[in-house]
Amino acid sequence: MTEINVAEQAKKAQKASKPLSVLSTKEKNEALLIIAEELEQNYAFILEENEKDLALGREKEYDQAYMDRLLLTKERVFEFANGLKELVKLDDPVGEVVTEWTLDNGLHVKNQRVPLGVIGMIYEARPNVTVDATGIALKSGNAIILKGGSSALHSNKAIISIIHQALEKTSISVEAVQFIASTDREATEQLFTLKQYIDVLIPRGGGSLIETVVRKATIPVLETGVGNVHMYVDKHADLEKALAIITNAKTDRPAVCNALETVLIHKEWFAKNKDTLISIFKEFGITVHGDQEVVQAVPGAIEASEKDWAEEYLSLDLAIKLVDDVDEAINHIEQYGTKHSEAIITEDAQVAEQFLNQVDAAAVYHNASTRFTDGSALGYGAEIGISTQKLHARGPMGLPALTTTKLKISGTGQVR
Amino acid sequence: MTEINVAEQAKKAQKASKPLSVLSTKEKNEALLIIAEELEQNYAFILEENEKDLALGREKEYDQAYMDRLLLTKERVFEFANGLKELVKLDDPVGEVVTEWTLDNGLHVKNQRVPLGVIGMIYEARPNVTVDATGIALKSGNAIILKGGSSALHSNKAIISIIHQALEKTSISVEAVQFIASTDREATEQLFTLKQYIDVLIPRGGGSLIETVVRKATIPVLETGVGNVHMYVDKHADLEKALAIITNAKTDRPAVCNALETVLIHKEWFAKNKDTLISIFKEFGITVHGDQEVVQAVPGAIEASEKDWAEEYLSLDLAIKLVDDVDEAINHIEQYGTKHSEAIITEDAQVAEQFLNQVDAAAVYHNASTRFTDGSALGYGAEIGISTQKLHARGPMGLPALTTTKLKISGTGQVR
Numbered sequence: 001m002t003e004i005n006v007a008e009q010a011k012k013a014q015k016a017s018k019p020l021s022v023l024s025t026k027e028k029n030e031a032l033l034i035i036a037e038e039l040e041q042n043y044a045f046i047l048e049e050n051e052k053d054l055a056l057g058r059e060k061e062y063d064q065a066y067m068d069r070l071l072l073t074k075e076r077v078f079e080f081a082n083g084l085k086e087l088v089k090l091d092d093p094v095g096e097v098v099t100e101w102t103l104d105n106g107l108h109v110k111n112q113r114v115p116l117g118v119i120g121m122i123y124e125a126r127p128n129v130t131v132d133a134t135g136i137a138l139k140s141g142n143a144i145i146l147k148g149g150s151s152a153l154h155s156n157k158a159i160i161s162i163i164h165q166a167l168e169k170t171s172i173s174v175e176a177v178q179f180i181a182s183t184d185r186e187a188t189e190q191l192f193t194l195k196q197y198i199d200v201l202i203p204r205g206g207g208s209l210i211e212t213v214v215r216k217a218t219i220p221v222l223e224t225g226v227g228n229v230h231m232y233v234d235k236h237a238d239l240e241k242a243l244a245i246i247t248n249a250k251t252d253r254p255a256v257c258n259a260l261e262t263v264l265i266h267k268e269w270f271a272k273n274k275d276t277l278i279s280i281f282k283e284f285g286i287t288v289h290g291d292q293e294v295v296q297a298v299p300g301a302i303e304a305s306e307k308d309w310a311e312e313y314l315s316l317d318l319a320i321k322l323v324d325d326v327d328e329a330i331n332h333i334e335q336y337g338t339k340h341s342e343a344i345i346t347e348d349a350q351v352a353e354q355f356l357n358q359v360d361a362a363a364v365y366h367n368a369s370t371r372f373t374d375g376s377a378l379g380y381g382a383e384i385g386i387s388t389q390k391l392h393a394r395g396p397m398g399l400p401a402l403t404t405t406k407l408k409i410s411g412t413g414q415v416r
Numbered sequence: 417m418t419e420i421n422v423a424e425q426a427k428k429a430q431k432a433s434k435p436l437s438v439l440s441t442k443e444k445n446e447a448l449l450i451i452a453e454e455l456e457q458n459y460a461f462i463l464e465e466n467e468k469d470l471a472l473g474r475e476k477e478y479d480q481a482y483m484d485r486l487l488l489t490k491e492r493v494f495e496f497a498n499g500l501k502e503l504v505k506l507d508d509p510v511g512e513v514v515t516e517w518t519l520d521n522g523l524h525v526k527n528q529r530v531p532l533g534v535i536g537m538i539y540e541a542r543p544n545v546t547v548d549a550t551g552i553a554l555k556s557g558n559a560i561i562l563k564g565g566s567s568a569l570h571s572n573k574a575i576i577s578i579i580h581q582a583l584e585k586t587s588i589s590v591e592a593v594q595f596i597a598s599t600d601r602e603a604t605e606q607l608f609t610l611k612q613y614i615d616v617l618i619p620r621g622g623g624s625l626i627e628t629v630v631r632k633a634t635i636p637v638l639e640t641g642v643g644n645v646h647m648y649v650d651k652h653a654d655l656e657k658a659l660a661i662i663t664n665a666k667t668d669r670p671a672v673c674n675a676l677e678t679v680l681i682h683k684e685w686f687a688k689n690k691d692t693l694i695s696i697f698k699e700f701g702i703t704v705h706g707d708q709e710v711v712q713a714v715p716g717a718i719e720a721s722e723k724d725w726a727e728e729y730l731s732l733d734l735a736i737k738l739v740d741d742v743d744e745a746i747n748h749i750e751q752y753g754t755k756h757s758e759a760i761i762t763e764d765a766q767v768a769e770q771f772l773n774q775v776d777a778a779a780v781y782h783n784a785s786t787r788f789t790d791g792s793a794l795g796y797g798a799e800i801g802i803s804t805q806k807l808h809a810r811g812p813m814g815l816p817a818l819t820t821t822k823l824k825i826s827g828t829g830q831v832r
Contacts, residue, residue: 022773107784116806199806214634220807241829248831356824357438368523368827390532390615390820391636392808404806408772411784413657415664
């Protein structure tokens, strides 16, 4: 095994980030298109290498969902390439003048967007992140250091070799995209403290990965992902809307972070509509974990423990708790929520407003599915993750989230 | 000594932050005015308690500059109160709609500013931070936990007791302003990981304080302060502007973070203007630390070592290095700069543009003093510190830096 020098790679990324930070939009777009083309032309090689990861995965008996995330097909590789072509169409945030003003003393101040510099991306199985994150980083003028999950190592290495081959034909240095080709935990952890070279770490994956990065990093972290998503069905909720939204938010893609995990239902509304609810749960194969009253009412429901209220099931399981009013719902969300996405179903505008104002989360919904917390669904174009933290960027993070600002101040000799 | 339960205080602050986050601007302003009034009325008590800190300081033989930062006078207390009255005049960032759009499916998305929640402020000697930080936090709808330096403990406790007494008469809970009344290092360090209660830590003080917070905290940190500030005097620099700006940036207030530390001078310009420079250094009492050529030319100059290029003197010392061109200057700044404030003096617009584009710092200047990197000088009204990091806020941090955003999404039953 070759020695991996993570600090050396980070240093090279930083060096490459300087010319990249002032590259024109045209040059960056051309590079993205060349990468897309090379990925399409070399899909067979990528699938070959992917097969090695799949074989190891079968040996290790990974479950079906995991294997599916690992699997690449010709269609999927072409989708990666399409993602890059979509990025080309998006506005370049770099150079945008956020604000600009002139002081009484004649100093002109321009607050302008500039790239962050070097992004450190730490992620788990899905090889699509390798392409998506590289594309978003380059479009926003940043170098990137990628550390993917070890189970996708062959696939990632193949993708990176194609990206590097493509970059040779562009104005962007090959060194602007660094891949840590190691399955070694220490190699990852070295990244956490290379503050002199890396400007931000973005962990994408399970809660324990994110927690480790936050605990050990001295580089600022953009936390993504974990969503214990709630929906409060108010006394004045419309039945039809409630059913459509609950089933969509729970069953459309149960494994994603914006999927519904707990429904808090107003006691009176539940009493009136429980039969319809029960038939819907049955129809959609939803397993209910409920409080005592729910368990008594819903056939097959499992009594919920404290653990259920805090759990992100990522499956067709759903926790249900009856509440007296919106205040009880808000308090429950305050206690168990992860500040990702929270919703209220009601026809009472005043209660809706109270909920939207008082619930502390990246996205709060009135009469809509939480599945919309997503860069493309909300019209951001591309996203490098969904921030569940409050600093820098909150909710879906598009291209501007990978920029910072710089004050450019021009004078004619002004002193203080 | 009473037991200090930092976690309990943080929990109380979080609880108090909820109603505060939705308080009207009018109520917040009224509270600020009442605090200002109580500080003015009780200045004698504050000075009495301040005398205890001063006595301890004299015992410990703190230097004159330190004692001056610790010293309160009637005028200074009234200045604190005035600062609060100035805050009242500033726009409230909370509730501001940053962007708003309607999707094709009819969903209406509003991205609105909301308070961060709970601010953890860790600072050294100056008791004015206790008032300033409290005012900025409350105006932006945040609760605050203050941990001041132990040498100002009596002064800070007195100020906090007056603030609490004032808050009793307002719509803001007394619990929204927590003070860690301990000189214990462990009490401070407990703050660093109370992620469930505190949303951001802001350390203000020396480099070692900031470094400790960054290394040990799991809560996101807004780094402030350290400024190894450079000025590049180009071949085409105007002599008069250069002299005015260098002397202002170096001598106006040498101990602050936006003061000049290193001047990089184009060789030809230096050869032409060294006599004038030498007389100016003499006139202003500036001690020069220079490279070999500078030492040969400037009487009394000390030969600079590697350490000089990296040092924030905070005194009338100044490092000087001769360079061949703007590229050498930019490279030097890249190696030794702290990304705070950097300036170029030139009449060549193209070279100025290259410098402003390529130098990576919160504020870059053309033909103006770096002393303008300051919230009030740039027209921000108030500042809680100068961020030298790239995430969330860069440069002077005014009220908006203490807010985050929330997506409020309203629908009529939309699903994905």
